Amino acid sequence: MTLNAACDWYWKVAGSLRKNAENDLLVVKRIKESMGDKTLATVSGEDIVNFRNSLYRKNLCHRVVKHHHSFLGTIFNALTKHDLYKGRNPSKLIAFEKVPDAAPKFISDEDLRKINAEALKNPAFYPYFHVALNTGLRIGEITSINVSDYDYEKKLIFLRNTKNGKSRHVHLSNAVNGFIQEIVKTRVNNGLLLGNYTRFTVSDCFREIVRKLGLRDITFHCLRHAFVNRLLSNGVSIYKASKMVGHSSVSVTEQIYGHLSKNDLESAFDVINKAFNYEGSTEVAYGAISSR
Numbered sequence: 001m002t003l004n005a006a007c008d009w010y011w012k013v014a015g016s017l018r019k020n021a022e023n024d025l026l027v028v029k030r031i032k033e034s035m036g037d038k039t040l041a042t043v044s045g046e047d048i049v050n051f052r053n054s055l056y057r058k059n060l061c062h063r064v065v066k067h068h069h070s071f072l073g074t075i076f077n078a079l080t081k082h083d084l085y086k087g088r089n090p091s092k093l094i095a096f097e098k099v100p101d102a103a104p105k106f107i108s109d110e111d112l113r114k115i116n117a118e119a120l121k122n123p124a125f126y127p128y129f130h131v132a133l134n135t136g137l138r139i140g141e142i143t144s145i146n147v148s149d150y151d152y153e154k155k156l157i158f159l160r161n162t163k164n165g166k167s168r169h170v171h172l173s174n175a176v177n178g179f180i181q182e183i184v185k186t187r188v189n190n191g192l193l194l195g196n197y198t199r200f201t202v203s204d205c206f207r208e209i210v211r212k213l214g215l216r217d218i219t220f221h222c223l224r225h226a227f228v229n230r231l232l233s234n235g236v237s238i239y240k241a242s243k244m245v246g247h248s249s250v251s252v253t254e255q256i257y258g259h260l261s262k263n264d265l266e267s268a269f270d271v272i273n274k275a276f277n278y279e280g281s282t283e284v285a286y287g288a289i290s291s292r
Helices: 003-017 021-035 045-057 062-081 109-119 126-135 174-184 199-213 222-233 238-245 250-275 282-290
Strands: 156-159 168-171
Touching (some): 003 062, 021 199, 109 126, 126 199, 126 222, 222 238
Antiparallel strands (some): 156 168
């Protein structure tokens, strides 16, 4: 059996059941393009390395490359489980690289203004950009919202499919709520809220904008970072920010954005200093200690 045939079999059996089926279908396509003509027994460690390097040349990050590598292993495991393959799993021949997670990339206000101006030139793309920047939603969440998931009166969007597998409600500001309401007026059916763009189309449009502007290492996901940055910079607690962007726990938010809440801690100590009148009391405190 060729890897092409194996990929087709796996997708027919399990592909539609995967949580991020649309994204993983692209993974399957890349696997087939790289080594699909090879028979299962001839896929080597060198083939895996070449495949990974081809993904890095596409400017895919380490996490995404690792997912492609892991997905290939999943296909071979499924074949073995169904007695369609009895050889070794080639994905295990090459170990995963241990690379620390990169710090979140933030977009300056000036660059955001430039990106916004370019995004406005593409009316079909702009709603995705605007909603992402003002809600912090992930690209997959944005592209899967239906008109029926939106409640204008309550200013809410109901997300059915999220990264952590839990549905949740997203509260909207008055401005974003009004913006979406104007879009809804143009919809003739109960389909997708913002349009028919897939996550890949949205990502490609954004990538073309930042390339045109000469901005490096900025992705659509950076709009999520920009949203959280604005929340924390304006005094929103990291706990509330975590809830607003749908992290699985506040510890996840602290790991990514903890350094941004430093000002919150400093201001908290200012409050403590004033409340307990610490200023000017150092000599009194030392006197109390020495008198013991």
